[in-house]
Amino acid sequence: MTLYLNLAEELAARIEQGLFRPGERLPSVRTLSQEHGVSLSTVQQAYRQLEDQGLATPRPKSGYFVNQLRQQPELPQISRAPQRPVEVSQWEQVLELVSEPPSSDVLQLSRGIPDIDVPTLKPLLRSLSRLSRRQSLRELSYGAVEGEISLRQEVARLTLDSGCQLAAEDIVITTGCHEALSAALRAICQPGDIVAVDSPSFHGVMQALKGFGMKALELPTDPLTGISLEALEMALEQWPIKAIQLTPSCNNPLGYVMPEANKRALLALAQRFDVAIIEDDIYGDLAYHYPRPRSIKSFDEDGRVLLCSSFSKTLAPGLRIGWIAPGRYLQQVLHMKYMGTGMSAQLPQLAIAEFIRDGLYQPHLRQMRKQYARGREQMTGWVSRYFPPGTRVSQPQGGFMLWVEMPQGFDSLRLNRRLAASKLQVAPGSIFSAAGKYRNCIRLNFACSHQPSMEAAIRQVGETVTQLLAEDA
Amino acid sequence: MTLYLNLAEELAARIEQGLFRPGERLPSVRTLSQEHGVSLSTVQQAYRQLEDQGLATPRPKSGYFVNQLRQQPELPQISRAPQRPVEVSQWEQVLELVSEPPSSDVLQLSRGIPDIDVPTLKPLLRSLSRLSRRQSLRELSYGAVEGEISLRQEVARLTLDSGCQLAAEDIVITTGCHEALSAALRAICQPGDIVAVDSPSFHGVMQALKGFGMKALELPTDPLTGISLEALEMALEQWPIKAIQLTPSCNNPLGYVMPEANKRALLALAQRFDVAIIEDDIYGDLAYHYPRPRSIKSFDEDGRVLLCSSFSKTLAPGLRIGWIAPGRYLQQVLHMKYMGTGMSAQLPQLAIAEFIRDGLYQPHLRQMRKQYARGREQMTGWVSRYFPPGTRVSQPQGGFMLWVEMPQGFDSLRLNRRLAASKLQVAPGSIFSAAGKYRNCIRLNFACSHQPSMEAAIRQVGETVTQLLAEDA
Ligand SMILES: Cc1ncc(COP(=O)(O)O)c(C=O)c1O
Ligand SMILES: Cc1ncc(COP(=O)(O)O)c(C=O)c1O
DSSP states (O other), X not given: OOHHHHHHHHHHHHHHTTSSOTTOBOXXXXXXXXXXXXXXXXXXXXXXXXXXXXXXXXXXXXXXXXOSSOSOOOOOOXXXXXXXXBOOOOHHHHXXXXXXXXXXXXXXXXXXXXXXXXXXXXXXXXXXXXXXXXXXXXXXXXXXXXXOHHHHHHHHHHGGXXXXXXXXXXXXXXXXXXXXXXXXXXXXXXXTOEEEEESSOOHHHHHHHHHTTOEXXXXXXXXXTEEOHHHHHHHHHHSOEEEEEEOOBSOTTTOOBOOHHHHHHHHHHHHHTTOEEEEEOTTGGGBSSSSOOOXXXXXXXXXXXXXXXXXXXXXXXXXXXXXXXXXGGHHHHHHHHHHHHSSOOHHHHHHHHHHHHTTOHHHHHHHXXXXXXXXXXXXXXXXXXXXXXXXXXXXXXXXXXXXXXXXXXXOHHHHHHHHHTTTEEOEEGGGGSTTOOOTTEEEEEOTTTXXXXXXXXXXXXXXXXXXXXXXXX | OOHHHHHXXXXXXXXXXXXXXXXXXXXXXXXXXXXXXXXHHHHHHHHHHHHHTTSEEEXXXXXXXXXXXXXXXXXXXXXXXXXXXXOOOOHHHHHHHHSSOOOTTSEESSSOOOOOOOGGGHHHHHHHHHHHXXXXXXXXXXXXXXXXXXXXXXXXXXXXXXXXXXXXXXOEEESHHHHHHHHHHHHHOOTTOEEEEOSSOOHHHHHHHHHTTOEEEEOOEETTTEEOHHHHHHHHHHSOEEEEEEOOBSOTTTOOBOOHHHHHHHHHHHHHTTOEEEEEOTTGGGBSSSSOOOOGGGGOSSSOEEEEEESTTTTOGGGOOEEEEOGGGHHHHHHHHHHHHSSOOHHHHHHHHHHHHTTOHHXXXXXXXXXXXXXXXXXXXXXXXXXXXXXXXXXXXXXXXXEEEOOTTOOHHHHHHHHGGGTEEOEEGGGGSTTOOOTTEEEEEOTTTTSTTHHHHHHXXXXXXXXXXXXXX
């Protein structure tokens, strides 16, 4: 990172920690330059960065002041989900989201796409290119149904970071995390079975439950700590729940990291009631703090946790390479994987294995974590500035998604229709709930918040929200 | 094709048609050279080719004679399947087959891998390579859940060859034909439902039925004309069958093409009993005769046929790109596709679309059809020569698979164990039956029968078969 960005981040952190208070005057350019041993122009650049982020404002002849506006907006409310298993709906809305190919003239605020236009990914593309030129049986043929052994080895090593101790043999490569989750559900549950889920929750799982004829029991979920363990315990007592499915580290869409104590307590509950845990860790490696949070799987002693993940958020979604460590359900999952898609594509598996083996994965992650942490600041600032007062905003601890809650009664589907003319699309909140709740919420993607057009786009969304609220008032 | 191969094929055809009879002397080299206006050495090469194929033998100073041995071996018997729905078994044997990555030192007699080391595929590899170098949102990101529109257009055009009239909008791209079949089954059937299948039948479908808790009703199947329509009609009267799943054109493993009249009659039956047809057409484009056979889908008027296919046999399996034209079940199939794997990989879709658009698909197919037709002759010849008398052999009309039937009681699993030491593996017949029938059969792959090691390999298999039979006698 350049000097001025470093400095800007430090100042931003102090503002967030309350060391500089709203309305307070910030140190002069000269003072900072001496304190930090950097040039005057570096400090000026840093201040302009703070200004861009909505954290500080210059006043003529008196220097920079901490913005009044700049407070962390309030958090979304703890979700209050229906307290009974429901059949999943919302397919039409999901379809609308996923049936449009990402077009270069529509800003990707809606879909879960990371920034893939970064220098640290280039070597991966070179591998792909080189491997596809080579015309060998290995790349173009059927591989093993479990996946390429070299990749399974690398994945086993990567999961050490989340505290796991897995061997290559414990891992099955899948067609994205979608297939991992879908195989996990089918390995454990039958049609009619009840699965407890966090809420809001990834729409792919909701739709899989729908497709398999399973029922979702949405659990109240705190925007900072995740599902309510009390509610889960009650639910386990009341219903014949077969599995708990959740994304505890850098949750999609809320961004929280479930505290380690909660993860342990959750596992203990699962043991007591003898249910399986399907842990989605797809964003886990993108936690802003290093070392990354531990997975529930890392505490698992009797193989009841099925860890699902993919390279879709950390590298690129188009690779369609994910994995699952299914614990004691390995044989069932392998069968489900075979019947679902047969073997996985060899070429991307080999290229990714090479990328990791060459030591390029961690440096890439470091870059992305920083970029997304900055993105969160920017996006939060813009939403604070451009959305109507009272808008609530999540505080993600990783990943590149912001959850934004408008007052009850607001209709995010109407918002999307209104935005279509401006070539903008957000993810409507209702697709993150089995019962179609959260219609007053939206999810925004800030992976590419450095793009010049982004601020104007968020401003436009905010203004449209304000308009819609005014029309309804 | 070179001159000598042309000539060899013509001579082989005459032998097959009985114009030259077993034991008869073939025309002299000089005569043929004059008749066909080719050089003496071309005729000599052609004769050596016939010799290699086991069709003719030279006798010193008297020229070439049609082999006595060279008769079409007897066909396998019409399968007599259990006359009631059964739960599928055989997962362990399938797993053994698919959990080994194809190793360069094991001859691929067992798996369904086409020859991918051919010049006509090179441009596809160049496209893949070029597209992966280009670092654009389109290749590395999520596409549309239905698949890339450019590929769907090309697929729609390709299906004209089998008599279909489909639009891009009728087609959903999938992760191989596996996903097409699996999505089709789930779109139509519930656990416990009965699906009628041809028998022997592709093990992927058998295993999908198993995984979904559906039951298979195996239909008696003629090695030249496919499933018995009489048996199907009886079954439809007797059981609440939900769908008929079959591979009517260039069947795997038997290779037959169901006559057009039978296809129409089958559709009429499906209409009368109001059941869906899941038609697997994965080998259809590899019929030895051009134009290729019509699909059942091409006669479908009320959208009850779900046409499933992929590029795994015509181009390369590692691409993992297939498709489905689900007729009236489009919405359900789309939902199943989304929940199973989300979006399909963009890169191979774009490369394949380019390959077809550039007019390279048909010339490639022409090459492969010829190669596989020759392969069939070679393989049939070798099996006739090296397997014990009484061995029955299929007469495939397309594709690259030969079905070989030994006497009842022969154990193909034992054969595989015996062959392992020689780094050979065949596909045991039992995996092609829900009930584990056909243990006395094996399936051989002749896609690469031009490889120098192939004849020796088949000889070794044949000798091992003979040994095993002798041991049991
Ligand atoms: C929480 C979560 N799980 C799973 C997925 C699906 O991932 P993949 O693209 O690897 O199938 C996503 C992507 O949107 C996600 O956000
Ligand atoms: C008849 C048949 N259907 C489907 C498949 C699966 O094809 P894919 O590799 O495209 O998933 C095969 C391949 O073995 C097959 O032989």
